[in-house]
Amino acid sequence: MVHKTNRNSEIVIRVSGLSNGFHEYNFSAQSKSIGLDGNFQETVEIHSELEKTSHQIYLKTKIITAGRFQCDRCLDNFDQPISTSYSVCYVYNEVDGERFSSEELQVISPDTVSLDLTEDIRQMILLSIPLKLLCSEDCKGLCPQCGANWNHRSCDCKQDKKDPRWQGLQDLLHH
Numbered sequence: 001m002v003h004k005t006n007r008n009s010e011i012v013i014r015v016s017g018l019s020n021g022f023h024e025y026n027f028s029a030q031s032k033s034i035g036l037d038g039n040f041q042e043t044v045e046i047h048s049e050l051e052k053t054s055h056q057i058y059l060k061t062k063i064i065t066a067g068r069f070q071c072d073r074c075l076d077n078f079d080q081p082i083s084t085s086y087s088v089c090y091v092y093n094e095v096d097g098e099r100f101s102s103e104e105l106q107v108i109s110p111d112t113v114s115l116d117l118t119e120d121i122r123q124m125i126l127l128s129i130p131l132k133l134l135c136s137e138d139c140k141g142l143c144p145q146c147g148a149n150w151n152h153r154s155c156d157c158k159q160d161k162k163d164p165r166w167q168g169l170q171d172l173l174h175h
C-alpha cells in the first residue's frame with residue numbers, strides 16, 4: 001500500500017513507535033501551507049490531544065485562526081475569528097470503531113507511520129465560515145439610494161422620508 005505524503009505539510013503526527021497513553025501536540029501553520037488562500041492570511045494555531053491504545057488512536061484537535069471577509073450588508077472587509085474543533089477515531093479495523101459515528105471514524109493500516117491532519121484541518125476551517133457574513137451583529141448597512149455606509153455616516157436621503165420637517169427645506173432649496 002502506498003502512502004501519499006505531503007512534503008510541505010507541517011501538521012503530521014508520527015504514530016509508529018508511539019507509546020500507548022496520552023500525547024499532546026501544538027502546531028503553528030501558515031494558511032498557505034495548508035492550502036488556504038484569499039480570505040485566510042493568518043497563522044493557524046492547532047492543538048491536538050491524542051490517546052493511543054493497542055486498538056485505536058483517538059484524536060481531538062482544536063483550531064484557531066482568523067479570516068478576512070466582506071460584510072454581506074455594508075461590503076466592508078472585516079476580520080472574523082475562526083475557532084473550531086473536531087475529533088477522529090483512527091482504528092485498525094472497522095469492528096473496533098463500532099461506537100463512533102462514521103464521520104468520526106477513519107480506518108487506517110496497522111503499519112501507518114504518521115497521521116497527516118492537513119486536509120481535515122483545511123476542511124474544518126472552510127466549514128466554520130459563517131453562512132451570513134456580518135462585520136457586526138448591528139451593522140447598519142448601505143443606504144439603498146446613495147450607497148452611503150451607515151456605519152460611518154448618515155445621509156440626507158435617509159432623513160428625507162423619516163422627517164417631514166426636511167421636506168420644507170428641500171422645497172426651498174429647489175426653488
Ligand SMILES: [Zn+2]
Pocket residue numbers: 071072073074075076134135136139140141
Ligand atoms: Zn457591515
Ligand SMILES: [Zn+2]
Pocket residue numbers: 143144145146147148155156157158
Ligand atoms: Zn443615502
